Amino acid sequence: MTRDAPLGRLPIGSSSDILTARQRVRDAAARLGFDLFDQVQLATGVSELGREIAASGGGELEVWISSTRPRRLVIGARGVALRDVSTNAVPGVIAARRLIGPPLDGASGEQSCTFSRALPKSARLDNLAESLSASATDPFSELRHQDTELLRMHEEIRRRDSELESVNRELEETNRGVLALYAELDDKAESVRQISDERARFLSNVTHELRTPLISITSLCRLLLTQGDRSLEDEQAKQITYIQKSAQDLLDFVSDLLDLAKVEAGKVTVRAAPFEAEETLAALRGMFRPLSADTGVPVIFDLSPIPTLETDESKVSQILRNLISNALKFTETGEIRVAASYEAKADEVLFAATDTGIGIAAADLDRIFDEFVQVDTRHGRRHRSSGLGLPLSRKLAELMGGSITVKSKLGEGSTFSLRLPRKYAPQVPQTAPESGAGYVLVVDDDQISRYVAKEQLERLGWRVVEAADGEMALKLAREGECRAILLDLTMPGISGFEVLERLGEDPSTSMIPVVIRTSLPVGDIDAGSVSRAAAVFSKSDSMQSVVDLIASRTASQPARPRGTSSA
Amino acid sequence: MDRVPIIKIGKYLLATIQTDVQDNVAVALQEDLAARIIAARARLVLLDISALQIVDSFIGRMIADISGIAKLLDAEVIVVGMQPAVAITLVELGLTLSGVRTALNVESALAMAGIRDQN
Numbered sequence: 001m002t003r004d005a006p007l008g009r010l011p012i013g014s015s016s017d018i019l020t021a022r023q024r025v026r027d028a029a030a031r032l033g034f035d036l037f038d039q040v041q042l043a044t045g046v047s048e049l050g051r052e053i054a055a056s057g058g059g060e061l062e063v064w065i066s067s068t069r070p071r072r073l074v075i076g077a078r079g080v081a082l083r084d085v086s087t088n089a090v091p092g093v094i095a096a097r098r099l100i101g102p103p104l105d106g107a108s109g110e111q112s113c114t115f116s117r118a119l120p121k122s123a124r125l126d127n128l129a130e131s132l133s134a135s136a137t138d139p140f141s142e143l144r145h146q147d148t149e150l151l152r153m154h155e156e157i158r159r160r161d162s163e164l165e166s167v168n169r170e171l172e173e174t175n176r177g178v179l180a181l182y183a184e185l186d187d188k189a190e191s192v193r194q195i196s197d198e199r200a201r202f203l204s205n206v207t208h209e210l211r212t213p214l215i216s217i218t219s220l221c222r223l224l225l226t227q228g229d230r231s232l233e234d235e236q237a238k239q240i241t242y243i244q245k246s247a248q249d250l251l252d253f254v255s256d257l258l259d260l261a262k263v264e265a266g267k268v269t270v271r272a273a274p275f276e277a278e279e280t281l282a283a284l285r286g287m288f289r290p291l292s293a294d295t296g297v298p299v300i301f302d303l304s305p306i307p308t309l310e311t312d313e314s315k316v317s318q319i320l321r322n323l324i325s326n327a328l329k330f331t332e333t334g335e336i337r338v339a340a341s342y343e344a345k346a347d348e349v350l351f352a353a354t355d356t357g358i359g360i361a362a363a364d365l366d367r368i369f370d371e372f373v374q375v376d377t378r379h380g381r382r383h384r385s386s387g388l389g390l391p392l393s394r395k396l397a398e399l400m401g402g403s404i405t406v407k408s409k410l411g412e413g414s415t416f417s418l419r420l421p422r423k424y425a426p427q428v429p430q431t432a433p434e435s436g437a438g439y440v441l442v443v444d445d446d447q448i449s450r451y452v453a454k455e456q457l458e459r460l461g462w463r464v465v466e467a468a469d470g471e472m473a474l475k476l477a478r479e480g481e482c483r484a485i486l487l488d489l490t491m492p493g494i495s496g497f498e499v500l501e502r503l504g505e506d507p508s509t510s511m512i513p514v515v516i517r518t519s520l521p522v523g524d525i526d527a528g529s530v531s532r533a534a535a536v537f538s539k540s541d542s543m544q545s546v547v548d549l550i551a552s553r554t555a556s557q558p559a560r561p562r563g564t565s566s567a
Numbered sequence: 568m569d570r571v572p573i574i575k576i577g578k579y580l581l582a583t584i585q586t587d588v589q590d591n592v593a594v595a596l597q598e599d600l601a602a603r604i605i606a607a608r609a610r611l612v613l614l615d616i617s618a619l620q621i622v623d624s625f626i627g628r629m630i631a632d633i634s635g636i637a638k639l640l641d642a643e644v645i646v647v648g649m650q651p652a653v654a655i656t657l658v659e660l661g662l663t664l665s666g667v668r669t670a671l672n673v674e675s676a677l678a679m680a681g682i683r684d685q686n
Contacts, residue, residue, distance in 0.1 A: 015589055015590040015591065018590070019587060019588075019589050019590075022587070022621050023587060026620070026621065036652055037651075037652045037655065039620075040620055040621060040650070040652035040653060040655075040656055041652070041655075041659070043620070043621045044621050044622065044623045044656045047621060047623035047625075048624055048660070051623070051624070051625060091624075095624065095659075095660055098659055099656065099659055099660070
């Protein structure tokens with residue numbers, strides 16, 4: 001027997017397959033010319049059959065037109081469970097038989113069961129090719145649909161890609177712009193530096209040229225005034241005195257300018273020598289006595305004992321002269337106090353000039369140290385001065401390792417303080433130990449960490465001794481040359497915590513400041529267990545802060561008692 | 568997943584099955600209706616199946632179940648607009664939907680309900 005008109009196969013697995021199957025069969029029935037009632041019956045029958053197949057684990061429906069005459073529409077079911085079950089006992093099969101029709105005689109054994117119904121007389125077999133083939137093309141159209149979806153997404157992605165690319169390009173351009181700006185800034189900084197250098201050179205040259213004729217003028221004036229034999233008329237003498245005074249003012253100004261230029265050009269050197277501050281101040285007192293008598297404002301010197309200073313006396317004197325003459329300029333009534341004291345702890349001397357003058361507004365405090373700045377006041381206009389005194393003083397003070405600070409209140413007066421190290425230390429880092437002052441003990445089991453610490457400490461002027469474990473560290477610490485200990489916490493054998501504790505218990509080592517430098521997160525360390533340590537640093541912290549701390553600790557600690565041992 | 572729309576008209580709910588539905592859509596309708604009956608305090612549900620051409624045993628049972636659930640929730644279901652072919656097929660299948668009230672169209676369903684409300 002031949003199947004001359006197969007219509008298609010409908011796989012049945014899920015409930016959506018059942019829906020598809022009944023709709024396809026209904027469409028096919030409509031095309032074959034079945035009336036509405038028959039279409040509904042056939043479709044419902046297929047639906048029932050489909051449910052049975054789905055319930056028994058899935059299978060397939062096959063639809064074809066029988067080759068025997070009269071032609072019949074045949075629906076064959078192939079399902080896992082249907083094969084063995086007596087077809088009459090299955091409800092879906094019963095329903096299908098009732099709704100579709102009886103089994104087809106002589107159907108092949110391939111199907112579990114078949115149902116058939118005679119085609120209507122008006123059946124149009126020429127439509128068959130399209131009837132269920134619609135279902136065959138459906139997966140295809142589904143695929144096509146998915147394809148277009150994919151294409152759409154692809155397009156979208158490409159669009160985003162190009163968007164990203166353009167953003168990237170924009171960023172690159174911005175980056176290039178920033179780099180160009182940087183280069184420009186570098187150029188500008190360079191030219192500013194050059195201009196600054198040239199300015200300093202120019203100032204230095206010009207002021208030098210100015211000084212020579214000025215000195216001649218003042219000298220000639222002095223000569224004229226002291227020529228006793230050919231005495232001048234009173235009026236002339238007065239005029240020449242004014243000429244001399246003006247020339248002297250100009251000379252002072254030019255000298256200040258020259259000094260400032262020299263300092264800026266780095267041409268000024270500090271000539272340190274031992275001297276007594278009292279003598280310097282006595283000289284200043286002598287110098288200002290006539291001036292203070294003129295203005296009626298007394299200059300009072302408060303002195304406390306000061307050890308011998310070792311720094312540049314002429315510069316100290318110059319600064320103090322500046323400060324005191326400034327004070328006199330801006331004070332009409334009251335007094336000026338000059339105080340000097342010594343701070344043993346920091347080994348510094350402190351000079352202070354306090355006036356009861358016009359004072360400086362808080363907003364102007366920062367500006368008064370700038371060159372050529374004069375705060376606009378009643379006094380400022382009357383007492384013309386260059387505005388160079390304070391900046392020069394500050395530069396000189398800094399040159400000697402000191403500083404000038406000011407405290408002031410408008411209308412109540414000002415205090416200018418000069419703070420200087422007692423002993424001028426030329427170009428030596430302040431944290432450097434004195435020679436033979438012992439060493440820093442670096443305790444760490446990690447060789448690289450030790451090396452890094454050693455390098456950095458040595459660069460900053462310290463002698464370094466290394467210990468690879470706690471036992472070694474304790475032994476070295478008891479020997480007595482150790483000034484500070486840099487301690488790692490996690491070490492094999494004796495841990496850093498235990499080293500810390502044992503250092504504290506031994507009187508010969510308990511004075512040594514210990515700085516913990518650990519790779520553990522600092523926040524995770526129990527504060528109580530390291531309370532004896534001077535500080536706890538992470539290994540990621542800069543060595544400078546560690547060194548600063550060691551320096552401050554070793555300076556503030558009294559010298560470690562020698563010879564005392566735990567015995 | 569598609570859902571069958573449920574419209575509230577006054578005190579009634581109207582659910583119209585627009586097309587041949589998958590089983591899970593039918594199950595969802597059952598749940599949705601139950602929830603809406605409670606939320607709207609509806610006493611009457613009109614289930615319009617006039618567009619439905621294939622009612623197999625599963626969908627038929629579904630309709631019967633919806634009617635039973637509504638009854639327990641103090642509401643009545645009137646199945647509206649069943650196609651003649653569907654009715655015949657249901658009988659062929661041996662599903663008579665006893666206890667489910669039916670009306671030919673929405674108008675007559677509302678008339679039936681109006682009579683009931685007056686009682």
